[in-house]
Amino acid sequence: MIDLNAIDEVVRRGPYTDTWESLSRVEVPDWFPDAKFGIFTHWGLYTVPEYRNEWYSRNMYIEGYPEFDHHRATYGPQSEFGYKDFIPMFTAERFDPNEWLDLFAKAGARYYFPVAEHHDGFQMYRSDLSHWNTAEMGPKRDILGELREATLDHGLHFAASNHRAEHWWFMGHGRDFDSDVRAAEPMRRGDFYWPANPEPDNQDLFSVPEPDAEYLDDWLLRVCELIDRYRPEMLYFDWWIQHRAFKPYMRRLAAFYYNRGAEWGVPVIICYKQDGMAWGAGLYDVERGGLETATPYVWQTDTAIARNSWCYTKSLEYKTLSELLITLVDTVSKNGNLLLNVGPRADGSIAPHDRELLEGIGLWLGTNGEGIYGTRPWRLAEEGPTKAASGSFADQSALAYTPADWRFTAKDGSVYAFCLNPQGAETLTLAAFAAYHDGIMAPFHGIVRGVEQLGSGSVPYERTDRGLVITPAARPGVAPDLPVGFRISVE
DSSP, X not given: OOXXXXXXXXXXXXXXXXXXXXXXXXXXXXXXHHHOEEEEEOOSGGGTTOOSOTTHHHHTTSTTSHHHHHHHHHHXXXXXXXXXXGGGGOOOTTOOHHHHHHHHHHTTOSEEEEEEEOTTOOBSSOOSSOSOBTTTSTTOSOHHHHHHHHHHHTTOEEOEEEOGGGHHHHTGGGGSSSSHHHHTOSOOTTSSXXXXXXXXXXXXXXXXSOOOHXXXXXXXXXXXXXXXXXXXXXXXXXXXXXXXXXXXXXXHHHHHHHHHHHHHTOXXXXXXXXTSSOTTSSEEEEETOBOSSOOSSOEEEEEESBSSOSSOOTTOOBOOHHHHHHHHHHHHHTTEEEEEEEOOOTTSOOOHHHHHHHHHHHXXXXXXXXXXXXXXXXXXXXXXXXXXXXXXXXXXXXXXXXXXXXXXXXXXTEEEEEESOOTTOSOEEEGGGOOOBXXXXXXXXXXXXXXXXXXXXXXXXEEOSSOEEEOOOOOTTSOTTSOEEEEEEEO
């Protein structure tokens, strides 16, 4: 069982120390910039009701919230049936980790990120620090351990996400009325609902009451136990680690993790949002959004196949296959990776439409992946009239792309151009490759040797003063709004 002294000894040995100056020297693992596409899963107790979203455990204790009324109507008063009472219902009877990874590999993912512990505090893995985990309760299986083994068996990189930080206040509303949270008082470290503090302004980095040393020690121990037991190559944290109280603990955790990676001979990295870490001390992540243009640093966006929830519910607002593929292409053109979330059902199965979307991505990558995997940004990231929204939470509505909207990548001396929405057009025109005319140079002022449509071979093209005019090949059985990729060979 890990303890604080053991953590500090790992930090002391180096090569990293718990300072931003030292941690900012970490490097992104070599495989990551080539991988481009990973799968995220949110699955846990919060999936059992399959209602609204993954914040059910908080919202069911707030009068006036839909979850509060739904819970009472479906399960009874919170004093008689609380959140903990979902545990016996979480049997995961259809959970097959190899079936999941078969699907994720078929979708074209190169790495996998399950949530190990969400805000609700129920660990999806075997733990010595709390009995409230899947190995001892509910399915009585080490879910994370099984997923890790299946991930490695399928040749994917294994990562893990920890959202424990917010548990400081996540169950606190249950103290406001007659509920099982209030009945659990007095609470002790290791209890399921502990500490259930009043919810502060959770966007205020100095909000009070702030996490105390006992809670922060427990947070650190849980994450270090996760690291040692499951050896993830990447870690992800949700936003609340930005709070002032977490800063020294975050540096200590990062030094422990990076030093463990050095001991294992396996490069590791932490993904963080906004300014949760000093610049360069981890991998920058944009939640449900993207960046305006290509960057000199590699980054990641995490988003979901639905707009309104990370976990499976019966009211998901699904994105279309076209929108998901455009997100992937746009992200890669700007030096990013797409981490796409799917939420398995409470029983451990993956819903048919979720499966259909993932299989659709895999089919598209099977044809177009040459211009995605292992690529780097070209001199231009894009052309066209439609600009992708930048920043976090920019995915709440779909943009209407046109045949004039393109994204670019580069690899092995070739330029890859993706028309985001060809719409069945007979010809497609790339203005960036216009021929030199009357003293006017297009962005590309070189010699084009040939154009190949990915999956179809060489296609006719002509360089005019308007642009490189391509006559695309037919795509039988492919929806006309799905992106199409071309490899442009140059002299």
